[in-house]
Amino acid sequence: MHAGIRYTIIKNAYYCKRCAHTIESTHRRDYKECPCGAVGIDGGLDSGATLSGNPADMETRCVYMATVNGQVQYLDEHTLQISAHPPATPATQ
């Protein structure tokens, strides 16, 4: 059952490859920019969160929460990309 899984973003953060800083926006009007100015984020955990800068300069550090069969699981972006192509989900009772 994959259809019932919903992901909720719990951390809106990005890493700037140019200055090696991670910035995090925690609420809607919380605009953050890295020290070198290459990457900026806004919007916190709202679905309308905005990102400014060159995608090549940044890496996501967002964290998502999913409730799977009543169990809360925390996932980072990398894990989400893996699970987008589920090879074999662990057998659940």
Ligand SMILES: [Zn+2]
């Ligand atoms: Zn930077």
